[in-house]
Amino acid sequence: MNRPGEEKLKHLFRPGSIGRFKTKNMVKYGACCVSNYNGRDGFITPRELARVRVIASTGCGIITNQGAYPDPLGEGKAYFRQVAIFDDKFIPQFETIAGYIHDAGAVAIQQILHAGRYGGIDLGYCIQPSVVPQTLPHFRPPRELTKEQIKAIVAQHADAARRAIRAGFDGTEVTSFMGYLLANFNSRFTNQRSDEYGGSVENRGRFMRELIDAVKQATPDSPMLIRLNAAELMDRWGGNSEDECFELMQQAVDCGVDMISVTVGWQEAPESSFGRDVSPGHWNHLSAKAKRLFPKTAIAFGNRLPDPVMADQCIRDGVFDYWEVCRPLLADPELIHKAAEDRLNEVRPCIGSLNCLSRLFRDLPYTCTMNPVLGHEVEPEYAITPAVEKKRIMVIGAGPAGMEAAITARKRGHEVTVFEKSAHIGGNLAAYAANDLARPEDLRSVIDYYRVMADKLGIEVRLNTEANAKFMRSVLHQYDVCLVAAGARTDLGAFRYLEGAELLVDALEVAHGRIKPGHRVVMVGGGMIGLTIAESLTKAGHEVVVVEEEKRVAGDVMPTFKWRHTAWVDELGIRTLTSSRLVKVTSEGATVKNAKGEESFVAADTVLVSSPRKANHDLFHEFQWMVDELHGAGDAVIARGLDAAIHEGYRMGVRI
Amino acid sequence: MANAFGDLSAWQAMLDRHAELFSEMSAGSRVGFVSRSESGVTPGKHVAGLMAAKGAGDMMAWERRETGMQTSLEDYAGFQDARVDLLFVAEDEALAAMREALSGEALGMIKRLIRKGGIMFYVMKNKYQLQDAGYEEFLESLGLSFLGACR
Ligand SMILES: Cc1cc2nc3c(=O)[nH]c(=O)nc-3n(C[C@H](O)[C@H](O)[C@H](O)COP(=O)(O)OP(=O)(O)OC[C@H]3O[C@@H](n4cnc5c(N)ncnc54)[C@H](O)[C@@H]3O)c2cc1C
Ligand SMILES: Cc1cc2nc3c(=O)[nH]c(=O)nc-3n(C[C@H](O)[C@H](O)[C@H](O)COP(=O)(O)O)c2cc1C
Ligand code: SF4
Numbered sequence: 001m002n003r004p005g006e007e008k009l010k011h012l013f014r015p016g017s018i019g020r021f022k023t024k025n026m027v028k029y030g031a032c033c034v035s036n037y038n039g040r041d042g043f044i045t046p047r048e049l050a051r052v053r054v055i056a057s058t059g060c061g062i063i064t065n066q067g068a069y070p071d072p073l074g075e076g077k078a079y080f081r082q083v084a085i086f087d088d089k090f091i092p093q094f095e096t097i098a099g100y101i102h103d104a105g106a107v108a109i110q111q112i113l114h115a116g117r118y119g120g121i122d123l124g125y126c127i128q129p130s131v132v133p134q135t136l137p138h139f140r141p142p143r144e145l146t147k148e149q150i151k152a153i154v155a156q157h158a159d160a161a162r163r164a165i166r167a168g169f170d171g172t173e174v175t176s177f178m179g180y181l182l183a184n185f186n187s188r189f190t191n192q193r194s195d196e197y198g199g200s201v202e203n204r205g206r207f208m209r210e211l212i213d214a215v216k217q218a219t220p221d222s223p224m225l226i227r228l229n230a231a232e233l234m235d236r237w238g239g240n241s242e243d244e245c246f247e248l249m250q251q252a253v254d255c256g257v258d259m260i261s262v263t264v265g266w267q268e269a270p271e272s273s274f275g276r277d278v279s280p281g282h283w284n285h286l287s288a289k290a291k292r293l294f295p296k297t298a299i300a301f302g303n304r305l306p307d308p309v310m311a312d313q314c315i316r317d318g319v320f321d322y323w324e325v326c327r328p329l330l331a332d333p334e335l336i337h338k339a340a341e342d343r344l345n346e347v348r349p350c351i352g353s354l355n356c357l358s359r360l361f362r363d364l365p366y367t368c369t370m371n372p373v374l375g376h377e378v379e380p381e382y383a384i385t386p387a388v389e390k391k392r393i394m395v396i397g398a399g400p401a402g403m404e405a406a407i408t409a410r411k412r413g414h415e416v417t418v419f420e421k422s423a424h425i426g427g428n429l430a431a432y433a434a435n436d437l438a439r440p441e442d443l444r445s446v447i448d449y450y451r452v453m454a455d456k457l458g459i460e461v462r463l464n465t466e467a468n469a470k471f472m473r474s475v476l477h478q479y480d481v482c483l484v485a486a487g488a489r490t491d492l493g494a495f496r497y498l499e500g501a502e503l504l505v506d507a508l509e510v511a512h513g514r515i516k517p518g519h520r521v522v523m524v525g526g527g528m529i530g531l532t533i534a535e536s537l538t539k540a541g542h543e544v545v546v547v548e549e550e551k552r553v554a555g556d557v558m559p560t561f562k563w564r565h566t567a568w569v570d571e572l573g574i575r576t577l578t579s580s581r582l583v584k585v586t587s588e589g590a591t592v593k594n595a596k597g598e599e600s601f602v603a604a605d606t607v608l609v610s611s612p613r614k615a616n617h618d619l620f621h622e623f624q625w626m627v628d629e630l631h632g633a634g635d636a637v638i639a640r641g642l643d644a645a646i647h648e649g650y651r652m653g654v655r656i
Numbered sequence: 657m658a659n660a661f662g663d664l665s666a667w668q669a670m671l672d673r674h675a676e677l678f679s680e681m682s683a684g685s686r687v688g689f690v691s692r693s694e695s696g697v698t699p700g701k702h703v704a705g706l707m708a709a710k711g712a713g714d715m716m717a718w719e720r721r722e723t724g725m726q727t728s729l730e731d732y733a734g735f736q737d738a739r740v741d742l743l744f745v746a747e748d749e750a751l752a753a754m755r756e757a758l759s760g761e762a763l764g765m766i767k768r769l770i771r772k773g774g775i776m777f778y779v780m781k782n783k784y785q786l787q788d789a790g791y792e793e794f795l796e797s798l799g800l801s802f803l804g805a806c807r
Pocket of ligand 1: 399400
């Protein structure tokens with residue numbers, strides 16, 4: 001312990017042990033890496049290997065490699081491009097991965113993931129203890145397992161574990177995360193069998209006990225870890241109660257597992273387990289209970305616990321032994337090193353957007369809103385390398401796109417100045433944070449990160465400076481490159497022929513706190529911006545009616561978050577008029593026409609417009625002949641969202 | 657009240673009012689509603705126990721015919737025999753709330769009840785089959801496709 005942060009977070013950075021292996025600290029990289037980067041045949045690709053190299057060097061004491069499916073048919077395969085471990089032919093690739101992890105001084109654990117109810121992705125069915133139909137259309141219709149099949153699956157897990165150890169891994173982990181096969185046996189929701197594998201908790205746990213025995217016999221000298229739910233959040237519909245979950249953990253402990261990774265939730269549960277709306281530390285009590293009940297078994301936990309300082313305290317207070325981190329390390333693979341070096345203010349935060357998982361469930365490779373490099377580690381074009389020719393770069397706009405570009409370009413040695421017309425950085429992200437009902441502090445932490453990095457890297461940010469043609473003339477020939485990251489604006493012009501158009505108010509002005517609306521508000525546009533503002537106004541006591549031209553609201557919201565907005569709209573009692581458009585505005589309110597051509601009047605003191613949006617293209621035209629290189633990024637190119645802004649900003653930064 | 661769903665003509669009127677949600681559906685597409693208590697599932701057992709509860713109750717079916725979505729009452733003999741694409745299993749209070757809301761925002765009510773866990777729903781077809789059968793609009797209106805995995 002000789003780095004300054006290690007002394008401060010001494011519980012996190014103390015050495016530990018698992019089985020016969022020593023760990024350099026108490027951090028476990030949680031299997032957060034089902035990536036969809038691999039071959040359809042289960043072989044690992046160079047893209048995956050490059051990603052795993054980054055994972056290996058995160059500084060964690062234990063690294064869990066992504067869940068591999070153990071059966072040749074692919075009944076256990078949950079994702080199109082998931083890694084397989086059902087045959088010796090895969091061993092060389094696992095050897096490479098184990099090598100990366102050992103080179104980085106970590107203990108290497110291979111996860112075995114049989115997806116059960118969520119498997120059979122290439123097949124027309126999935127297998128389960130009982131035929132319990134799906135509640136999510138993404139998954140396959142179920143078939144019931146015979147006892148012979150159960151025995152075969154247990155043997156496949158043991159073979160997979162043996163293979164992982166032969167490949168050089170130190171131990172294995174079997175996951176039941178969010179409703180995979182192991183959870184299907186354990187849970188009353190999916191296990192309706194009447195033989196010795198179903199019924200009582202004792203019987204439902206039989207599959208798990210056989211699995212643990214088989215894996216331990218196959219790999220007697222290697223630690224075996226298991227991921228088990230402490231709460232399924234499915235109790236109302238017949239899932240396990242919390243007590244049953246802990247009884248099952250007890251069985252695993254009695255079978256001699258070396259570590260329990262405590263998880264929460266079920267993919268079909270009606271409530272979030274680790275979305276943006278769950279506050280950090282929310283589920284800690286479950287891991288504390290596991291620690292209390294099973295003092296002799298190592299407990300790993302980290303579900304929605306992104307902060308190393310909190311984790312350090314939890315270890316001190318006996319909430320868990322190992323901090324199991326997943327998404328925070330996707331957003332910033334340097335997190336542990338920054339914590340060790342007492343540079344936590346430089347951490348690029350995970351904002352819980354769940355872009356990563358949204359993409360997996362759309363059969364796409366995972367990416368991260370906050371980390372544009374994730375998934376592109378294999379491409380040299382994404383690496384930050386010293387610029388051959390150092391340039392003087394002006395960035396117009398201090399929103400996410402501009403700041404991301406500025407930081408990246410500066411790291412490459414360019415000289416960067418950011419010009420921002422408002423009095424602060426953050427752009428529309430600041431307005432988003434000011435109105436967000438989920439976790440505004442997470443969004444604000446992104447802006448804080450940009451501020452810290454700009455300071456640290458010596459990026460000059462000139463606030464209250466609007467870039468326009470006159471301004472450009474004043475700085476002519478002082479810059480080699482101009483990057484327009486001026487965002488998008490509300491297109492009030494789209495309503496110019498509407499009666500009463502002069503009464504319309506730009507919703508962004510309200511979002512930024514520059515205008516206060518009246519008590520009764522009509523919000524034109526029910527996309528992410530209109531809804532966020534409508535929700536925040538309603539919470540503050542306004543009466544809001546949302547008018548949306550499309551058939552549904554939330555059309556541009558991230559798939560995993562749409563439900564959250566529609567639930568808020570319901571809970572807050574926000575009236576929505578869909579398939580409707582504005583036809584007239586007066587000082588009394590708005591007249592709206594629906595798809596059938598029927599007009600209705602909505603009384604309102606203020607009519608706000610959040611849609612359509614228009615990219616700020618004007619500057620491109622104005623500056624075209626004034627600077628050597630002219631580029632654009634983020635909403636200034638096409639009005640989209642945070643992901644595109646951050647990713648494009650970064651890509652410009654590494655390219656210029 | 658003869659059955660858990662009450663007056664079917666009120667349901668029919670509600671479906672007629674929302675005809676546009678079903679306009680893209682192919683003929684023969686079917687949705688079923690069963691009441692959890694009428695289905696004979698014993699307390700403590702969850703809805704998958706419906707399998708064992710042969711012929712214990714009624715199912716309200718909504719079937720897409722030439723003229724639109726039609727309601728009817730059928731014997732319920734387990735989900736495997738129900739010939740439905742989606743099956744909704746509702747708690748008694750949820751059913752009562754739905755009946756109350758039939759003349760107003762019934763679909764909004766169903767959506768809320770699904771979120772709160774008062775109605776459980778099962779899909780007998782996968783996403784692509786449902787899309788091909790024209791379910792997208794209806795599912796979206798109930799917020800079902802929003803209930804994506806892992807939250
Ligand atoms: C209420 C609200 C809710 C939102 N919800 C979501 C969501 O759920 N998901 C999502 O992905 N996105 C959401 N967004 C959108 C997201 O914030 C934007 O897409 C993102 O901020 C775009 O980043 P950007 O850097 O391209 O542009 P901006 O953030 O708009 O930044 C542009 C900056 O340029 C400055 N500027 C403009 N013209 C000039 C000029 N001539 N000279 C100098 N400076 C100039 C502006 O002042 C601003 O600071 C939301 C936005 C709002 C307001
Ligand atoms: C992209 C992604 C992939 C994941 N893959 C796995 C996996 O392979 N096996 C597993 O048990 N859990 C997996 N998880 C769950 C995580 O290990 C972790 O439990 C969850 O993300 C909550 O922890 P966090 O709040 O630190 O992210 C994955 C999560 C994400 C976001
Ligand atoms: S995509 Fe979102 S939730 Fe996933 S790691 Fe990145 S910031 Fe976190």
